[in-house]
Amino acid sequence: MITSAPNIDSIEYPFPAKPAVLSDAEKADYKARIKQLLIEQDAVLVAHYYTDPEIQALAEETGGCVSDSLEMARFGRDHPAKKLIVAGVKFMGETSKILSPEKTVLMPTLEATCSLDIGCPIDKFSEFCDAHPDHTVVVYANTSAAVKARADWVVTSSIALEIVEHLDAEGKKIIWGPDRHLGSYIAKETGADMLMWQGDCIVHDEFKAKALRELKIQHPNAAILVHPESPANVVALADAVGSTSQLIKAAQTMANQEFIVATDRGIFYKMQQAAPGKTLIEAPTGGNGATCKSCAHCPWMAMNGLQAIEASLSAEDKTQHEVFVDDALRDEALIPLNRMLDFAKTLNMKVKGNA
Template sequence: MTNRVVTLAHYYTQPEIQQMADKVGDSLELSLYAREAEADTIVFAGVRFMAETAKILNPQARVILPDAGSTCSLVTQTDVTALKRWRESHPDHVHVSYINSSAQHKALSDWIVTSRNVDDIIAHLYAEGKKVIFSPDRNMGAYLNYQYGYDMPLWSAVCEVHDKFNEAALQEAFDAVPGSKYLIAHPESPLPVLKKADYVGSTSGMLNWVKAYQGDARAVIFVATEDGILYNMGLARPDLDLRQAPIYAGCQCNSCPYMKMNTIEAVRRAQQGEGTEIDYLGEAEMAAARVPIERMLEFSRRYYA
């Protein structure tokens, strides 16, 4: 009997890993692909919460994470018991959670969002007269509160990669460029950095911004996100001067250590059936987590169709 293996890779993995994949994308794209994949085995070259999401959306498939250690600081910084108490302390609020969260976290949520659809989903909820609490990413929530005048109570976890970007290092880099310069940034970055950005958006959103750029060809475009996406941006626009935003003076070296655990050897082993299988989630837990994810996917299908 043939075992159909589908390999998914996030933009933040190494170029050689992306070249091994059937689908490369951001969290929303990969979630949709995993849901519809006609696969016996899904190899998810990303981090654990992504593989868990794939299992939740496609429970019949065997889902394998190449390296057991590829977690996410937004997950490790969130105590689910404390999160449950926090949610219960806001009984009249809708709990919106970023997809960068554990299955247990998702099961305590009313809506799941990605960086691509978070603005639209929260705007939709406020338009309906709802009050919102937002978890786990404090930086993303702070930006939404600032940008739209919301007063959402926020959980207090951060992405350890994006949180390293800082205004002082960025200003120093800007000052060293005599001509035109731009900053595009992921909303997981700190608010002072996001306030300086010409564009704030998801991984795919930033990639599309670069693809569509028609400004000064000599401009320097600083990118405040994980360095993996620079590969895709460079392929799309080799004519542009694209640089990762610095985390301190002189350093453009900000990588997610968990994404980089997806080595060629680890992915090959996973494609052969070895690795960390996502087989520890209970049916009730997956069913509870699936509800807010499907709510997001249905909204995205209608809103972005």
Template sequence: MSPRVVTLAHYYTAPEIQRMADKVGDSLELSLYARDAQADIIVFAGVRFMAETAKILNPQAQVILPDAGSTCSLVTQTDIAALRAWRESYPDHVHVSYINSSAEHKALSDWIVTSRNVDDIIAHLYAEGKKVIFSPDRNMGAYLNFQYGYDMPLWSAVCEVHDKFNEDALNEAFAGVSGQAFLIAHPESPLPVLQRADYVGSTSGMLNWVKSYQGELSATIFVATEDGILYNMHEARPDLNLVQAPIYAGCQCNSCPYMKLNTVAAVQAAQAGQGERIDYLTPEQMDAARLPIERMLAFSQRYVA
């Protein structure tokens, strides 16, 4: 019997890759799907930390990343030894880590969060009287501190894609719109961008905002996130004027170079059993990383729609 191959693709991959997938989604959706997939082989068209998460949640499956170079700046900007020392300097704090992190990083965490459930989980911890440190995304942590009055110490890494969005370029773009304009933004963006957004939320959250939009059809909707999601937004609402937010004057061209390594040829090769196999994690590493992930998944399934 041939092995059952399941292909997962993140919203930030190219449209042709999404059309090859059995499931397209954001980090939380794909994490849940990977955990429950009855698959012999999981091909993860995304980046390495996502494939690692799939392996941690479904260790019996063979997980393949189409291109070995598909990493993330939040991972490459985080030195694990320095992270461990930072965590140990806050012994009475709960360490909450964004899912955009390596398996080693997750193993040093108490909770894992996604951009969809981070608000709820951190609010839950504060309601329990806990103190929190947050890693690795500095921009997301800064927004949470600003929005809710937290005082979380933050790690210093950023997403190199979202960090390029800036207030000056947005001001110029808004000035060039004669009618109504909106901004929706991912919380990995810098705080000045998020402060002027009409909606801040996860990739799926922004997509749902677009799907449910009932305002003027002539309005311009600027989208401050990776350009891959524009495909899904245009598919859902071809009647809307959706434009990627600029990163500098005149430029609407912000793509994740690591996501775009997932080419048709690379995904096809992975489906045939080639590519980068996630077989380097030890059982001890996976056990340590799985605990905070499963804590998040249990919370999300109970509390987060």
């Protein structure tokens, strides 16, 4: 059973300006400078799947990693570097700080945010949870440290189904936040009693079923890969539904030579590595004559440019770059996060795959 939380006030997303276009020579200079600064400052660069391919390549070239937000944080925790440079959005920097409180965590800009985070403010969400004290609170990892601290469970898209099935088997009613599409997908798959917070990812929310069907006609042999943060009518067309890492695995293992991919196009960098020679096609984010806000690429992820990364390392004033999480808040956020990780161990499952 699915019931919905009331919509919060209309949200005005603060869409950022795109980074300045750099010449090849400027790019080479920034990359060389970043590599030197990483060495000098005992730092490592971790980048999300949705950042620009040149940022993902730079992370790999310098001994960092490219992954989902939880794996980025775990990599940073386990890496010997004293400083982490997190190329992603703010909640990812917070997750890294939660797992590595003793390390300095920097971001190219703290203004890089997420529509799921913006759409789930802690005051409104807490008020809603307080109004339903008989519900178990389950939140997606794509949330602020404060929202995680308010939750009973934190989940990624790779383990959300298993955890909700577990809670449903115990007779628990669930508050789910913030992504309504992912929550609805899980509710449909599990039959759990879920009260849904009404947030969404602007990238995945814009994929269009009608246009996707038309694209499939043009590419009849292509498999459709869909992230479950997408609308239900888009998910219904999928040949494979899964987290970011699960979609990469699908492209690698499925026999198809063409794939229509309904997630942020930043994934193409790692997907092409995993499935060389296969053709990847962006799923449509607008119908005929329609416009799109994200056009299949998160505008805040795009803020992680070479100039911003260099600035996070070279700036004397780190105010616009360093991530802090209050110790008490960190301790509270670790409880539901560790609950998920401990549950994963009982399934002998490695948790990956939030957006």
